[in-house]
Amino acid sequence: MMQLLWVVVMWVLRAFWAEGEESLCRILGRPEFPMLSKEGDVTIGGAFSIHTKISEPLLSFTDTPPPLICSSMNLIDFHLAQTMIFAIEEINNSSSLLPNISIGYRIYDSCGSTLSSMRAVMALMNGQERTVGKTCSGQSAVHAIIGASDSSSTIVMSRSTGAFQIPVISHFATCACLSNRKEFPSFFRTIPSDFYQSRALAQLVKYFGWTWVGAVRSDNAYGNNGMATFMEAAGLEGVCIEYSEAILWNNPREQIARVVEVISRASSKVVVAFLSQWEMDVLLEEALAQNLTGLQWVGSESWITIDRLATRRSSAVLSGTLGFTISKSKIPGLREFLLRVGPAQDPNNTLLREFWEITFSCRFSPQQEKESGPRQSQCSGSERLEEIINPFTDTSALRFSNNVYKAVYAVAHSIHDLLTCRYGEGQGGNRNCAHRDSIEPGQVLRYLRDLNFTMKSGERVYFDENGDPTAIYELVNWQRDQAGETVFVTVGNYNASLPKGDQFAMNGIQIAWADNPLKRPRSVCSDSCLPGYRQAEIKGMPVCCFSCIPCAAGEISNLTDSAKCTQCSLEYWSNGDKSRCVPKVVEFLSFDETMGILLAAISLVGACLTIVVSLVFFSFRETPIVKASNSELSFLLLFSLTLCFLCSLTFIGRPSEWSCMLRHTAFGITFALCMSCVLAKTIAVVIAFQATMPGNTVPQCSIPLQRISVFSCTLLQVVICVLWLALAPSVPVKNTAHATEKVILECDVGSAIGFWAVLGYIGFLALLCFVLAFLARKLPDNFSEAKFITFSMLIFCAVWITFIPAYVSSPGKFTVAVEIFAILASSFGLLFCIFGPKCYIILLKPEKNTKKHIMGKSNEKSQ
Numbered sequence: 001m002m003q004l005l006w007v008v009v010m011w012v013l014r015a016f017w018a019e020g021e022e023s024l025c026r027i028l029g030r031p032e033f034p035m036l037s038k039e040g041d042v043t044i045g046g047a048f049s050i051h052t053k054i055s056e057p058l059l060s061f062t063d064t065p066p067p068l069i070c071s072s073m074n075l076i077d078f079h080l081a082q083t084m085i086f087a088i089e090e091i092n093n094s095s096s097l098l099p100n101i102s103i104g105y106r107i108y109d110s111c112g113s114t115l116s117s118m119r120a121v122m123a124l125m126n127g128q129e130r131t132v133g134k135t136c137s138g139q140s141a142v143h144a145i146i147g148a149s150d151s152s153s154t155i156v157m158s159r160s161t162g163a164f165q166i167p168v169i170s171h172f173a174t175c176a177c178l179s180n181r182k183e184f185p186s187f188f189r190t191i192p193s194d195f196y197q198s199r200a201l202a203q204l205v206k207y208f209g210w211t212w213v214g215a216v217r218s219d220n221a222y223g224n225n226g227m228a229t230f231m232e233a234a235g236l237e238g239v240c241i242e243y244s245e246a247i248l249w250n251n252p253r254e255q256i257a258r259v260v261e262v263i264s265r266a267s268s269k270v271v272v273a274f275l276s277q278w279e280m281d282v283l284l285e286e287a288l289a290q291n292l293t294g295l296q297w298v299g300s301e302s303w304i305t306i307d308r309l310a311t312r313r314s315s316a317v318l319s320g321t322l323g324f325t326i327s328k329s330k331i332p333g334l335r336e337f338l339l340r341v342g343p344a345q346d347p348n349n350t351l352l353r354e355f356w357e358i359t360f361s362c363r364f365s366p367q368q369e370k371e372s373g374p375r376q377s378q379c380s381g382s383e384r385l386e387e388i389i390n391p392f393t394d395t396s397a398l399r400f401s402n403n404v405y406k407a408v409y410a411v412a413h414s415i416h417d418l419l420t421c422r423y424g425e426g427q428g429g430n431r432n433c434a435h436r437d438s439i440e441p442g443q444v445l446r447y448l449r450d451l452n453f454t455m456k457s458g459e460r461v462y463f464d465e466n467g468d469p470t471a472i473y474e475l476v477n478w479q480r481d482q483a484g485e486t487v488f489v490t491v492g493n494y495n496a497s498l499p500k501g502d503q504f505a506m507n508g509i510q511i512a513w514a515d516n517p518l519k520r521p522r523s524v525c526s527d528s529c530l531p532g533y534r535q536a537e538i539k540g541m542p543v544c545c546f547s548c549i550p551c552a553a554g555e556i557s558n559l560t561d562s563a564k565c566t567q568c569s570l571e572y573w574s575n576g577d578k579s580r581c582v583p584k585v586v587e588f589l590s591f592d593e594t595m596g597i598l599l600a601a602i603s604l605v606g607a608c609l610t611i612v613v614s615l616v617f618f619s620f621r622e623t624p625i626v627k628a629s630n631s632e633l634s635f636l637l638l639f640s641l642t643l644c645f646l647c648s649l650t651f652i653g654r655p656s657e658w659s660c661m662l663r664h665t666a667f668g669i670t671f672a673l674c675m676s677c678v679l680a681k682t683i684a685v686v687i688a689f690q691a692t693m694p695g696n697t698v699p700q701c702s703i704p705l706q707r708i709s710v711f712s713c714t715l716l717q718v719v720i721c722v723l724w725l726a727l728a729p730s731v732p733v734k735n736t737a738h739a740t741e742k743v744i745l746e747c748d749v750g751s752a753i754g755f756w757a758v759l760g761y762i763g764f765l766a767l768l769c770f771v772l773a774f775l776a777r778k779l780p781d782n783f784s785e786a787k788f789i790t791f792s793m794l795i796f797c798a799v800w801i802t803f804i805p806a807y808v809s810s811p812g813k814f815t816v817a818v819e820i821f822a823i824l825a826s827s828f829g830l831l832f833c834i835f836g837p838k839c840y841i842i843l844l845k846p847e848k849n850t851k852k853h854i855m856g857k858s859n860e861k862s863q
Contacts, residue, residue, distance in 0.1 A: 035351045036081060040092075040104025041436050044411055045124035046084050047147030047157060048077040049112040050351065052278060056115065068119070070111040073358050075392040076277075076306075076400075077149050078351075079338065080171065081107050082392075083401045084146055086337045087408035097409075098416050101436055106141070109351075110148045112278065117153035121145070121160045140166050143441050144411040144448075146404060150276060151175035151222035158187040165442035169410060171403035174301065175225045179466035186445050188467040190403040190410070191326060192496070194226040196471035197301060200324050200494040201272060202233035203504045204475070205298060210270045211239050211544045212525040213298075214263055216283065217274040219246035226274045226300065240525060240544035242268045249278035256286045263292060269523040270296045277303040284309060287317045296514040296521045299323035304476060305399060307391060310486035319480070320514035324473035324494060329402040329457060335395040339385045347381075356381070359388055397488070406461050413461075414447035415439065471496035479512040531558050532578035534565045551578040554740055570736045571743055584736070588745040589652050589813040589820075596652050599820050606645035606827055613835045614638045620842050624851040629838060630684050633706060637677035637834070643670040644827040648820045655732040660747035664730050665721040667823060668758035672717030674830065675765035676710040681834075682772045682789050683709070717761055724754030735812075744812040763800060769793050792833030796826045 035050065051070035059065055088103045106127075108120035127141025144167045148154045154173035161168050162185050169188045170178075176195035178187050205213055215231070217223035223246065231241055243266055245259045260283070263271060273280060280303040297318055303309055304323030343352045343364075353364055362379035385393055395401075421433040434443050452462040463469060475492035492506040513520050529535050529548035534557050536549045551557055551565035556574045568574055568581035575582045589596050617634055620626050626634070647670050650663040684706060724730075728751035735744040749755040770793035773786045803822040810818045841848050 035109050036085065036105065036107040036349070038085075038088075038104045040102040042101065042415055042439055043104040043106060043142045044084075044088065044408065045142035045145040045147075046081060046105060046107035047110045047117060047120045047124070047145060047149075047153070048081045048107065049074055049149040049153070050077050050081060050109040051111045054111040054113045054116055056113075068111070068116060070109055070116065073354055074112075075355075075358070075390055078355060079392045079394075080149070080401060080404050082338055082341055083331070083334060083404045084408055086331075086334055087405045089337075090333070091408070091412045097412055098419070101415070101419070103412065110153050112150060112153070114152050114156045117148055117156045118160065121157040125161065125164065125166060140164060140441050142166070143415065143439055143444050144169065146171065146407050146411075148173065150220070151178065151225070152220045154178065154187075155184075155221055158184040162186045165440075165445050167411070167441060167445045167448050169407040169448075171400055171407055172302075173222075175221045176229055177221060177225050179468055181466055184467075188407075188410070188448055188463050190406045190461070190469055191301075191400070192471035192473070193466075193468050194222070194300075195229055196494075196496040197324055197473065198226050198229035198274075199233040200471075200473055200496075200504065201230055201274075201298060201300070202237050202239060203494075204322065204324070205234065205239050205270060205272065206237040207504060208520060210296075210521075210523040212242055212268045212523050213239060213270040213272055214242050214266050214268045215244040215272045215274070216259065216263070217244070217246050218276050218279045219248045219251075220276075222276060222302070223274050223279070230272065230274060238544070240542040242266050242525070242542075247275075247279050247283060249276075249282050251282075253286070256282055257290070259283070260286045260290050260292055263287075263295070264290060267525070269294070269521045270298060272298045273303075274300045275303060277306045277309070280306075280309060284314055284317060288313065292317055294515045296523065297321040297323075301325045301473070305397065305488050307394065310478060310488070312484060312486070315478075315480070315486055318478060319486075320512050320517060321478040322491075322511070323476060325476055325488075326399050326403070327472060327474055328397040328399050329459070331395070331398055331402060331405055332456075334398070334401070334405075335393070338393060338395070342385070343379075343381050353379075355392075356383070359383075359385070359390065359392070406455065406459070409453075409455065410448065410451055410461055411444065413453045414444050414451055417447050417451075418443050475506075477509075477511050528560045529557075529562065530560060531556075531562070533557060534562050556581055571734065573741050585742040586745055587739075587742050587812050588654055589816045590654065591652055595813075595817055599817065599824070600649060600652055602824055603645050603648045603820070606824060606831070607642050610638055610642045610645060610831055613831065613839060614642075616839055616842060617835075620849070623842065623849050624853075625838055625841055625849050630681060630706075633677050633681045633684065633710075634835075636710065637674060637681065637830075640670055640674040640677055641827055641831055644674055644823060648823045651816050651820050651823075655745050655747045657732060660730040660732050661725055663747065664749065664755065664758065665725060668721050668762065669714065669717055671762045671823075671826075672765065673710070673714045674827075675762055675769060676713035678789060678793070678830065678834070679713065679765055679769045679772070680706040680709050682769050682786065713765060717758065720754070720757050720761060724751055724758070727751060728754060730755075738811055742812075746812070746815065759800070763797070766793055766796050766800070770797060788833050788837060792830045795829035795833065799825045799829065 036046075051072055052074045053070065053072040055069045055071070057066050057068075084107065085105060088105055091097055092102055106124060108123060110117040110120050124142050124145055125140050145157065145161065146169055148157055148170065149172045151173040154168065154170045155175065155178065158168050158178065162183075165186055167186045167188060169190065171190055173189060174191055174194040174197065176193045176198075178184050178189065179193050179195065205211075213234075215227055217227040227244065231244070234241065243262055245262055247256055247259055273283070275283065280299075293316055295317075297320075299321055301324055304321070305325045309318065341352070341355070343349070343356050346352055356379055357363055357376075360379060360383045362377045362383070364379045364381075366378070398405075418434050418439065419436060434440070448463065449467075452460070454460050461469070471494075473494040474490045475494065476488045477491045478486050479489045481487050489509060489512075490507065491509045491511050492504065494504050496503060511520075515521060525542065525545035526535075526547070529546070533548040533550055535546040537543060538545050538547060551574065554568050554574055555565035556568060556578050557565045558579050565578070571584055572581035573584045574580075589599075591597065591600060614635065617626055617629075617631065617638070621631055643666070647663070647666040650659055650666055653659065730747045730750045733746060733748040735746055738744055770790065773790035773793055799822050803818065806818045807815060807822075847853075
């Protein structure tokens with residue numbers, strides 16, 4: 001709908017223009033004659049900002065407005081206009097390209113203004129001059145237009161020409177918005193779109209680690225669209241914008257000063273300036289006035305290679321500047337052509353006379369007395385341009401000139417293909433050829449879309465579906481030569497046609513930085529988070545502003561500026577600085593540590609003491625006290641106690657599948673054997689002393705019954721252990737839940753029922769022994785074995801009752817230590833309580849080791 005409305009508006013404007021309506025003239029001003037022109041069989045229009053300032057009078061809409069007056073000649077764009085003429089003359093002299101066809105041109109001054117650009121494009125489309133009558137041929141006066149020199153003016157021109165299929169090829173308009181084929185169907189350009197330049201700038205600041213930058217842009221289509229694309233791309237690269245300011249070259253100085261103050265107060269040390277050369281001019285002047293130094297500037301292609309900005313005076317602000325620009329080229333014969341430009345070519349051309357006067361600071365007309373300013377000499381017209389060095393004569397690094405040159409050749413090749421019926425790749429075969437007298441702009445437009453040719457320099461020229469060329473840039477750095485002059489040094493390149501990781505590359509040349517040429521500036525909101533830390537957002541601040549939080553225990557970050565910490569796997573733990581995962585400390589009760597050595601030593605001491613007691617009993621086996629103690633049960637009890645002491649060693653050392661199964665079963669069986677012996681001994685004592693009572697006799701089968709009871713009680717524990725091992729045996733496990741910073745190697749009991757059944761059975765035997773011994777506590781004092789058994793069982797039960805809560809609550813290897821302690825304590829309790837008094841009598845009181853002494857009091861009591 002908007003496109004249709006624009007077409008209608010443009011048709012109305014053309015009609016008004018052709019009819020000479022005063023209402024339109026009041027708005028746009030009357031069309032001027034072209035500043036440079038030549039007739040030909042086909043005509044190419046041109047619009048360049050030959051002047052940079054324009055007077056825009058107030059419109060009263062009651063009187064005829066004065067004409068628009070452009071001033072302040074721009075030698076750069078005048079150079080570009082002459083490059084266009086040079087390319088046309090070169091083609092006209094070619095015998096291979098458009099032979100027998102002459103190309104004419106009409107070049108207008110757009111004055112860097114959208115209003116003047118509209119006036120120029122209307123004149124180019126209609127060809128109506130002031131002297132033309134009220135007629136309209138309905139045919140465009142030009143077949144293509146080269147220009148303009150800025151995006152805003154080009155947008156105005158392209159919107160006007162698109163409805164009439166008049167191709168516009170810009171050498172300087174980089175706004176990404178112009179790639180919209182629906183809005184600008186007839187637009188082409190020989191300079192890459194800012195879509196690519198903005199992304200290249202984002203990759204550049206990210207490459208150098210500048211994540212906190214400021215931004216200044218032109219407040220027009222070029223700056224606003226380019227900066228919007230840059231900010232979007234920068235956000236994806238993790239770069240934050242501290243501030244974003246917009247200016248125009250004609251803004252009041254107070255506004256420019258405010259922007260410079262914002263830059264100077266900011267904490268970022270890098271400024272991305274997406275400005276045209278005119279805005280950069282006024283910004284630079286104010287920056288010099290406020291002594292704005294020490295910043296790293298990153299510029300766009302519009303001003304990064306402008307010689308008039310790279311002066312010794314400006315180096316205080318712009319030294320070390322980086323930025324992308326299009327590749328430079330050479331055009332053979334152009335310099336010689338430019339040196340021939342002058343009023344001698346056309347003495348009546350006011351533009352050539354103005355150029356001459358500005359170049360040589362002279363006047364063709366005598367200077368009036370009332371005119372202010374320094375007195376100027378008279379121009380002779382014979383001055384020599386060879387002696388002048390300025391932007392017009394400089395052909396050392398042709399960048400935008402080459403774009404104009406390619407644009408003219410693109411139009412010429414399209415017309416050549418049209419006239420020779422040559423179809424490019426992808427073109428249909430149903431196109432009609434044209435005669436030299438009937439060429440229409442729409443035909444040229446269709447051939448431009450499929451254009452593909454190679455320049456004499458070897459450069460390939462073609463346009464994609466949006467009318468854009470391949471985006472290839474050079475990264476230039478402002479450095480000083482030995483004379484102290486600023487030179488543009490290529491230090492890298494960017495090719496958008498390559499994969500993303502390969503698009504941007506440095507060429508190894510040393511970069512001169514701002515402030516300190518040898519030290520790259522840092523521009524970050526927050527210092528980088530070292531490995532072992534993670535970034536934490538600060539509320540209300542951009543993502544580039546963060547605090548560094550240490551990783552939690554068990555988490556690591558092994559990269560700088562990690563957004564999060566990574567959890568180590570179960571068997572790993574973070575090292576001291578939280579930068580890598582290391583294997584967790586493996587904990588188990590080993591023979592190498594003090595606790596393990598001490599418990600093992602106590603276990604061996606207990607076993608040795610038991611063996612010594614056995615030897616003592618064996619040596620004195622014929623004595624009454626040994627015989628009275630039931631030597632068979634005593635030796636079996638001593639054997640089981642020895643095993644009890646030794647089984648504690650299976651709990652020490654690295655748990656394995658066999659050690660886990662052995663430790664609990666060995667413990668259960670040996671203690672069951674021990675308790676069975678104590679129980680048999682207790683029963684034997686009770687039976688023996690009951691036999692001493694009048695009328696009682698010792699049963700003859702008591703010895704076999706003791707053996708059967710010991711075997712039966714032990715066998716039952718063996719059955720429990722076998723079932724435990726068969727159904728759910730104890731296995732080694734890595735316990736990572738109890739302690740996060742270490743791995744506890746332990747034996748999982750497998751079946752809790754089996755484990756507690758083994759302990760419960762031992763406890764049952766101990767309780768039974770305790771009850772029987774307690775009932776027999778009033779036996780004769782000289783042989784009070786029942787009392788000693790009672791006391792030993794009291795110790796045994798007390799140890800294992802306290803063992804349960806200690807076992808459950810003890811962490812890691814201390815669980816095993818508690819279990820070993822319980823085994824050793826109960827074993828020593830049995831050894832000392834049952835065999836200690838007997839050894840005391842055997843070794844120290846042998847006079848009491850007699851049958852008379854043992855039976856003495858017993859007889860008295862029985863009597």
